[in-house]
Amino acid sequence: MSKEVVFSGIQPSGTIHIGNYLGAIKNWVALQDRYPCYYCVVDYHAITSPYEPKTFPHAVLDAVAANVAAGLDPARSTIFVQSQVPEHTELCWVLSAVTPVGELQRMTQYKDRARVRREVVNAGVLNYPILQAADILAYKGTLVPVGEDQEQHLELTREIARKFNAAYGPTFPEPEVLFTPSRRLMSLSDPKVKMSKSMPGSYLSLMADPPAIKEAVARAVTDTGPTPGGEMTPGVATLFQLLDVFAPAKTAERFRAAHRAGDLRYAELKASLAECLVEGLEPIRLRYRELIARPDTLRDMVRHGTARARPVACATLEEVREKIGILKT
Ligand code: AQP
Numbered sequence: 001m002s003k004e005v006v007f008s009g010i011q012p013s014g015t016i017h018i019g020n021y022l023g024a025i026k027n028w029v030a031l032q033d034r035y036p037c038y039y040c041v042v043d044y045h046a047i048t049s050p051y052e053p054k055t056f057p058h059a060v061l062d063a064v065a066a067n068v069a070a071g072l073d074p075a076r077s078t079i080f081v082q083s084q085v086p087e088h089t090e091l092c093w094v095l096s097a098v099t100p101v102g103e104l105q106r107m108t109q110y111k112d113r114a115r116v117r118r119e120v121v122n123a124g125v126l127n128y129p130i131l132q133a134a135d136i137l138a139y140k141g142t143l144v145p146v147g148e149d150q151e152q153h154l155e156l157t158r159e160i161a162r163k164f165n166a167a168y169g170p171t172f173p174e175p176e177v178l179f180t181p182s183r184r185l186m187s188l189s190d191p192k193v194k195m196s197k198s199m200p201g202s203y204l205s206l207m208a209d210p211p212a213i214k215e216a217v218a219r220a221v222t223d224t225g226p227t228p229g230g231e232m233t234p235g236v237a238t239l240f241q242l243l244d245v246f247a248p249a250k251t252a253e254r255f256r257a258a259h260r261a262g263d264l265r266y267a268e269l270k271a272s273l274a275e276c277l278v279e280g281l282e283p284i285r286l287r288y289r290e291l292i293a294r295p296d297t298l299r300d301m302v303r304h305g306t307a308r309a310r311p312v313a314c315a316t317l318e319e320v321r322e323k324i325g326i327l328k329t
Contacts, residue, residue: 004035007141007175009042009082009132012056012063013049014197015205018281021070022182022245023147025206029071031145031178037077038139038309039067044082044089045131048124049198061298066206068301069288080305082135087313091134092127094320098163099130099156108152133157137172138313144175148183149194168323182241188220191234207288210278217274222266232259236266239273246276 008028010020028039041063043056051059060081072079082088104110104126114121132153136144137160144154154177161172185195187202195203204216221235232240236259243252251272258264291298322328 002035004142005139006031006035006037006143006145007040007136007139008038008145009040009045009135010063010067011046011197012041012043012059013046013051014059015203016063016066016070016207017195017197017203017205018242019147019182019185019195019203020197021206022185022241023180024145025067025070025072026182027145027178027180028067028077031143032073032077035143038141038312039072039077039079040082040135040309041067041080042082042132042135045128048122048128058295061295061302062292064298064302065288065291069284069291070206071284074301074304078305078308079301080309081302084302084306085138085310085313087310087317088131088134088138090317091138091313091320092131094324095134095137095160095164096127096130098167099133099160101126103156103159104129107156109149129153129156130160133160136175137161138316139309140173140316141175142173143178145178145180147185147194148179151177168320171319171323182245185241186234186238188216188235188238191221191238204277206281207285208281209285213277213281214274217270217277220270239269242277243269243273246280247273248276251276 006028008024010016010024016025028037031037041060043060046056046059064079064081067079068074107129109128110121110126113125132150133156136157144150144157146154154175158174161174165171187193187195187199188204189199189201193199193202197203204213208216217239220239222239223233223236240252240256240259243255255264255269255272
C-alpha cells in the first residue's frame with residue numbers, strides 16, 4: 001500500500017480552461033495510476049464568489065464532465081463533490097480554532113479580492129484556505145497537485161497541520177505541493193496576469209471547438225513592439241508553452257530557432273499552434289459532449305465517488321473529535 005495520498009480540487013466557477021488542465025488536471029490524470037487519488041469539485045469554495053444558484057447544480061456536473069473527459073477515471077480515482085461530504089466543513093470549523101487570523105489576512109488571493117471590493121468581501125473569502133486545508137487533511141493527503149497560484153494556500157495548510165499536531169498530538173501529514181512544467185499559464189488577452197475562469201477573454205476552454213480555438217489563438221496578445229535583446233515577451237512565451245505541450249518537438253524547435261534568429265512570423269506560429277490544439281483537444285471535446293448529455297450518469301458518478309470518500313473523511317473526523325475532547329454519547 002502506498003504511503004502517499006493525492007488530493008486536489010477544482011471550483012465549478014466557470015469554464016474549465018487549458019490553464020486548469022495544464023497546471024493541474026493533466027497531473028491528476030498521470031497520478032491516478034500511482035497513488036490513491038481524491039479529486040473534488042469544490043462547490044462550497046465557489047459560493048464565496050458571486051454565482052447563480054439556479055444553474056449551480058449544472059455547473060457542478062459540468063466540472064465533473066470536463067474532468068472525466070480530460071482523463072480522470074472514476075474507477076481508479078475517487079471523484080466527488082465537496083458539499084456531499086459534510087465532514088469537510090466540520091473539519092474546517094475545528095481547524096479554524098488553530099488558525100491565526102493574521103495568516104489568513106496575509107494570503108495574496110484574499111488581499112487581491114479585498115482590494116477590489118473591500119466593503120463587500122465576505123468572511124468565506126478570508127476563511128477559504130481553512131476549508132482548503134480541511135479538504136486535503138480529511139483524507140490525510142500527502143501530495144497536492146495544483147497550479148502555482150495555490151502555493152501560498154498549501155504553505156498555510158502545512159502550518160495548520162503542524163499547529164493541530166502540536167496541540168493535540170500527531171494526526172495530520174504536512175502535504176507537499178506538486179507542480180507541472182505549466183504551473184502558471186498566463187492570460188491570452190493580458191499576459192501579465194494568469195489565465196482565469198472568471199476573466200472572459202483570458203482563457204481557452206478545454207472543450208473549445210475548432211473555430212473557437214482558432215479565434216482564441218488568433219487574438220492572443222504577442223508583442224507590442226521589439227523587445228530589448230530580442231527577449232521573449234510573456235505573450236509569446238505563453239504560445240511557446242502551449243506549443244511545447246501540443247506540438248511535435250521538432251515543430252516547437254523550428255519556431256524557437258526562428259525566434260532566436262529574429263525572423264519568427266507570429267501568423268505562422270499561431271496557425272500551427274491552433275492546428276495542434278484542435279487535434280490535441282478533439283478527444284476531450286468529444287468525450288465531454290457525450291458526458292454532458294447524460295446528467296444521470298454524471299450524478300451516478302458523483303454518488304459513487306461520495307460513497308468512497310465519505311467513510312475516509314468520517315474516520316478522520318472521529319479521530320479528530322476524540323483528540324480534541326468532544327463528548328461521545
Ligand atoms: N492559469 C493557470 N495556470 C496553471 N494552473 C492554473 N490553475 C488555475 N489557473 C491556472 C489551477 O487549476 C486548479 C483549479 O483551479 P480552481 O478552480 O481552484 O480556481 P483558480 O485557481 O482560482 O482558477 P481560475 O481558473 O482562476 O478560477 P477563478 O477565475 O474562478 O478564480 C488549481 O490547482 C489552480 O492552481
